Amino acid sequence: MAITVDNKQLNVISLKENFEVIHTSYEEIREAELKRYVKVYGVKRQWEISAVEQNVSWMESILKYLQDKAAAGSLVTLKVEETDYNVEASVYVVEASLNEFDPKNKIKYFTVTFVEY
DSSP: OEEEETTEEEOEEEEEEEEEEEEEEEEEEETTEEEEEEEEEEEEEEEEEEEEEESOOGGGOHHHHHHHHHHHTOOEEEEEEOSSOEEEEEEEEEEEEEEEEETTTTEEEEEEEEEEO
């Protein structure tokens, strides 16, 4: 599986995609009956990616890059290229965590959450 963010390759451990339907619901009386209706405006997609970096300094880290993009409120381009699953989306970084850091071996395990609005 090839996953990139702004053309920077991620060494992915796992990928999870969720979506939420953006909608409103309302009730109306029509023909002497109470009816319930839903108006759908679209879908908000979210991806959670767990990845690992090895032998990369903090200043060159994708995690640092994404932290800077999030702080600036900038969009990034997420690309997932798989045989039967392909995505290219402009997304925001809404959460990131450094799950484990091994300074002796220069290994960082991290999780990043991206949202498409």
